Amino acid sequence: MIHLGLIGYPLGHSLSPKVHTAALKACGLDGDYSLFPIPPDNKQALEELLERVRSGTIQGLNVTIPHKQNVIEFIDELTPTAKLIGAVNTIYLKDERLIGDNTDASGFLRDLKNAFDFSNLSFQPSVLILGAGGSARAVVYALLHDGWKVTISARRIEQATKLANSFPDYPGSIIHSSNLPTFNFHSFQLIVNTTPIGMSPNINESPLPENLSLPSNVFIYDLVYNPRETKLVKDVKQNGNQAATGLGMLIEQAALAFELWTGKQPTREILWKAVDH
Ligand code: NAP
Numbered sequence: 001m002i003h004l005g006l007i008g009y010p011l012g013h014s015l016s017p018k019v020h021t022a023a024l025k026a027c028g029l030d031g032d033y034s035l036f037p038i039p040p041d042n043k044q045a046l047e048e049l050l051e052r053v054r055s056g057t058i059q060g061l062n063v064t065i066p067h068k069q070n071v072i073e074f075i076d077e078l079t080p081t082a083k084l085i086g087a088v089n090t091i092y093l094k095d096e097r098l099i100g101d102n103t104d105a106s107g108f109l110r111d112l113k114n115a116f117d118f119s120n121l122s123f124q125p126s127v128l129i130l131g132a133g134g135s136a137r138a139v140v141y142a143l144l145h146d147g148w149k150v151t152i153s154a155r156r157i158e159q160a161t162k163l164a165n166s167f168p169d170y171p172g173s174i175i176h177s178s179n180l181p182t183f184n185f186h187s188f189q190l191i192v193n194t195t196p197i198g199m200s201p202n203i204n205e206s207p208l209p210e211n212l213s214l215p216s217n218v219f220i221y222d223l224v225y226n227p228r229e230t231k232l233v234k235d236v237k238q239n240g241n242q243a244a245t246g247l248g249m250l251i252e253q254a255a256l257a258f259e260l261w262t263g264k265q266p267t268r269e270i271l272w273k274a275v276d277h
Helices: 016-026 043-054 070-074 080-085 104-115 134-145 157-165 231-238 247-262 268-275
Strands: 002-008 031-037 060-063 090-094 097-101 126-130 149-153 174-177 190-193 219-222 243-245
Touching: 002 016, 002 247, 016 031, 016 247, 016 268, 043 060, 043 070, 043 090, 043 097, 060 247, 070 097, 080 097, 080 104, 080 134, 090 247, 104 134, 104 219, 104 243, 104 247, 126 134, 134 149, 134 157, 149 157, 157 174, 219 231, 231 243, 247 268
Parallel strands: 002 031, 002 060, 126 149, 126 190, 149 174, 190 219, 219 243
Antiparallel strands: 060 090, 090 097
């Protein structure tokens, strides 16, 4: 029997149990996926839960807001990706050591490439990232690693600067700015929203102004997946742009974590079916 679960707070609306329960079933494994809501300041509960992974009673944990950085002090070893991103979303035991990994970056990149055909892009394409919080770290890392020139726009310039400065291995590939209206949108091939703007219940909000003149060949990826089609995605589709919301990223990062825990690869169709209705 495999025991898996998710640490975070609050966890009421998480789709992860649906995805992982479907994955267990699809791979013929006997197991469960539990929610472990741990309030932000309860370090003791966090440590005790991680001890259950160390002792083998839990085989794998996902980590979400607000604990992606809080768990690091209880982990024995971070994978290079988790270290560079500075956040952990997947925990498991390997050779008696607690490993902290991060599948958000590869999950994002996989879904981005499933969603759009980038085969005609220039040598170093340009992306505009909206927001500079937790998920932006994984997205910026993924895109820099994939060869993109990254511009970060955030309402607090110091947050964008801090994020940009945490990737010193990519000099000249990362720019930060807070002045969205002054951008020349013709210079971007992709825009990624990593802010929660447009997320339910604020479904009539968008991180981009409605009257923006956006070239129709810019791809738009919105990490928000609730609602299934955000206002941003609806608006830009009306303008002729190709756009996607982040449900596929959620599925890909979950599937990658599941593979780390079990060695099995669930088919994506079954995972989509579990959440997409
Ligand atoms: P976060 O760490 O709180 O960061 C949010 C960022 O958005 C911060 O830079 C924040 O700026 C900015 N922001 C928030 N409200 C804003 C507003 N009204 N105007 C301008 N900027 C604003 O959150 P996160 O973990 O990155 O998550 C962001 C969104 O991505 C959430 O909707 C989450 O559900 C989604 N997400 C999806 C996936 C997926 O698998 N598809 C994965 C992770 C996250 P301040 O710091 O100034 O507030």
